[in-house]
Each structure stands twice: as C-alpha cells, then as structure tokens.
Amino acid sequence: MYQQNGEEIFVIDGHVHLWDAREENIKHQGGEEFIQCFYDYHTGFTPEERQWSLEEYRHYGAERMMTDFFENAAADMAIFQPTYLTDFYDEGFNTTDQNAELAEEYPERFVLNGSFDPRDGEEGMRELERKKEEYDIEGVKVYTAEWRGESKGWRLDSDESFEFLEKCVELGIDKIHAHKGPTIRPLNRDAFDVADVDDAASSFPELDFVVEHVGLPRLDDFCWIAAQEPNVYGGLAVAAPMAQNRPRKFGEIMGELLYWLGEDRIIFGSDYALWNPDWLVETVMNAELTDEQQDEYGVELTTDVMKKIMGENIAELYDIDIEAKKEQFRTDAVTEQFGLADHYGATDATAD
C-alpha cells in the first residue's frame, strides 16, 4: 500500500496487460509497428533509468509482472484489460486466456476482464458466454479501432454492438472499458470520435462505461459527454505518465477532469507494461496543481481525492471491499512472497 501523509492509499491499477509481441507471434507488419509505437510511448514517458530494453518489453512474462507490481507494494490489485489484435499477432497480443495465467493463480489480486467484437457475430456471442462461464468476468475491454479483415474498426453505437451490450446485461457483465485513445489508425472518422460512447451510455443506463485514455486526443468531446452521462468514467491510462515529464500539462488535464466529471469518476491505470506502477504511482501521487490551476479549476488534488482516483472509485465499480482486502492481504501468497505483511498488518501506519 502506498503511504502519504500518514495515510494509507489502497492502489488498484485499473488497466494492465500481459502481452506477447515476440517475433514468432507477429503475423502482420502492423504487429511490429504496434509494439514499436508502444515502445515510443514507453521511452517517451519513462524516467531514463527506469526504461526497459525493447527485447524485454516484447515479452516480459508473468514473473516479471508480479515483481513490478508487488515487490515494493506499488499496487495492491490490478485489472486486466485484454487487447486481442488477432489480425496482427498469431496468438493475439494480450488475450483474456493469456491474462488468466496470473489471474487464476492470484484471484485475490487480479480482476480478469473479457472482450467482445461485434464483427464476430454468433461465434463472438458464444465466446463471450464461455468467458463468463469459465472466468466469471464482470467487465469487458473493447477496442473499436481494431482491424478485422477488410474492416478497420467498428462503433459502439451500431446495431451489432447493441446486441452484444444486451448480451452483457443478460450475463451480468456491467463494466464496458472502451479504448478511446490516441489516433493510431484507422482511416475513418472513428479515429477521433468518442461520440459512440454517448449513445451507448444513454441507451444502457445499467452498464458503466470507462473511457480509457480519457479520450485523448478527444478529451474535450469526452468531458462534455461524461458531464451529461452519469455512467461514464475516465480511465487515466496514457494521461497518467504525463505527470513524469509534463507535470504542468498533467495538472491541466486533471483540472479539467475534476471540473467536468468530479472526483468520483476518475480511475487510475498504468497501462502496464507501457509504464510501470512501481514508479508511476508515486509520481502521480506527488503530482500537484499550480496555484494558478487551482484558481482556474477550483479544485485540488488532496490526499482524499487521490485515494478515490487511485483505488476507491474502481473498487466501488467492481464491488471490491478494500477493508476486507487489506485483511486478506496480511497473509496471502503475494504478501508472503514479497514480504509485505507490514503494509497490511500495521494499524498505526506512518509515512515511509
């Protein structure tokens, strides 16, 4: 657990992956370009001494992931968000089944999400049912810009997508994480559009929609939609590491998010392995708004606000009882492996 000003901050990393971009898994030039692009994000926003080599970045495996998350107790829990990209990678880039390797071994520490793609039709429906049955998933990550044969993407507000959202309601999968991030493609207007979230969110009030990457580069459209739709949340993956080398810009983005969405609908995510929580959590926790930004936005990044962003908000969405978790983590396998008992045992925690 992270400690700040004598307070314990329970950190749930809302956006993590266990991916494979090794040469033998790449089947299309797009797969190589994709990991190269990720690597530019990694080096562009990681402190130099914490950067990985490209080779370890292509495939780091379960053990490395466990160490990066739990060795210094940077994160207490994490949520897997799969990214299939099966047109680019033979076995997929980061699938539910691949992520299940760790999620099933440490079910108390990881939440496993599924995915759907409306272009998969009936087979996709059966696959969604299988994931629910096999892993009891509560959420899905959807990647509307993914290539599939001739198609270069799909919309969350299409008829086909609505059929899948109805299926989600029926199966009790009520968290829809939509990747609405930087423009890495496609040709169509969807590349900078979050408008499809608007209609989906109003049509399915029983579902919650987490817009990953807070819609950047469409933060303006995203905030305007979220201001009107109470079931729309903002995931900080990709925005968070700006706290490292663009702190003033990070302050502005946080100011806008707090102004338009409020402190209850912003969710931290490292986007691991794009960035490591073991330095990112501390960097974000220490981020500050300038006096000018506090005046402009009328908000502050207090410890209480940060507690919500770093864990409480997503705990609420996923019905995670933080106090019960702390109790459980005093003796679980991860605590034993990394010697974390002090983090969960002490009742009079002090800042380290």
Place this chain on the structure above:
Amino acid sequence: MSSTTQTDTSPTVRAVRGRLDNVTDPELDESIVELDYIDDITVSETTVDVTFSLPTAWCSPAFAWMMAADARDEVEALDTVKRARITLREHLHETEITDGINSRDTFGSVFPDADGGVESIRASLDDKARVGRQYDAMNELLDAGLSEVQITRLVRGDLSLDDDEAVVYVRDGAVAIPVDGEVLADYVEKAAVSGVFSSEDDLLFRTPEGEPIDPDRFDLVHKRTRLAKVNMSGQGNICDALNEARFDPDRPDSYAR
C-alpha cells in the same frame, strides 16, 4: 536538413520553410515546422523536394494526407516554384500517400475503404481549432475590459484587424478598444474557414456547436473552449514525446520484415 542547387530564380530554403510554417498538424493546430516534422528541404532550380515524418507510423493517414497536400500547395504558392514533391517517411502508408499527393490523386481514390472523405475530417478538425482559438481571443477581450454580454454580442464588423494591432468597437461603435491583433487574427482566420461567419453582421463568437452564445451560459461556453485548447495542447505534448522517442539515435531496430 540539406539544401540546394540554387539560381537567381530559385526559392531559398528559408522561403520554403516560411511557407511550410503555415501548414498545421490538423489535430494539434500547430505548425509542422514548429513540431519538427520536416526532415529535409532540397531546392533544385524551380523544383522543391520536401521530406517529412510523423511521431508514429500509425498517425491517421487522413491527417498525414492533409499535411502533405497542404505542404505541396503552400510551397507551390511561391512564384519561384514550379513543382513541389512531397515525401512521407516511415509511415504504414508512406507509399500510397507520397505517390497519391505527387500524382495529385484524391484521398478517396487512394483509400477507397475510408469512411468520410478527408474534407469532412478537415472540417471537423478546423472547427475544433476554431473553438480552441476562440478561448484565447475571448480572454484577450476579457482582459481588455469587455463584459461577457458585450463579447457575446460582437459581430464580425465590430472588429477591425491590422498587422499586429486590432480594435474592437463597442457601444454602437462609440468606444474603440485596442487589443492584440495576432490573437484575434488567428481566431478570425480559423472561424472564417469553419464558416461561423460569412458577413460583417454575423456574430463573432459561437458555441462549439456553432450557435449564438446565450450570455447566461457564457461561463460554460468559455470553459468548453478552454477544454478544447487543453485537449489540443495535451495531445501536442504526447506527440512531442513520441517524436523524440521515435527518432532518438539510440532507438533499437525493428525486426526486419
């Protein structure tokens, strides 16, 4: 950046770069020269070769197309240039875009599977840029002492633009207030392109949707324009970091494919 075989009737590299400075990344509303996208400018008599690259191989082909077409048109606007050849490097669609621009094809013929033509994408990005620039323009007027109600009622004809100074007329033209010409001119340029005003009697400022601004909602509209600006500059910071990372001399090689 290299140069040139120049004669008296050739353009200078500096003049070419000056024209390219007018080309913006449509998503960021910032000059491609400032953003450091230009790799090389070569002048040979009346022909100019411009090579550029973008922060990722994945940048939207529609955006890349717009920048390449604008670069060609800007450079060819120089009297001393007969032909500009534009080359996009290290992009997933570098061949299609380079060939298409230099053979003067249309985006739709090169990318038949794109939904929405490049012009509709351009219009929507121009409109975002208009909203972002409005934030600066309104701040300038607020700083100059205009009230919110006065700002919402201004029409295009109330603003007179000179090189670096501008004047707004309020109280039925009875009072003239000097303001920063550049900020207002930048706004007017983009607002005119976006079609929010076409005559002297049209309102100067609009909501992001292009509607007149209700003075009671001035604050909300103003905050939305701020948000558009934060969005563009936030994305600009990401593109800057990617650009540096991608062209870092120590960057490891890709798998040869």
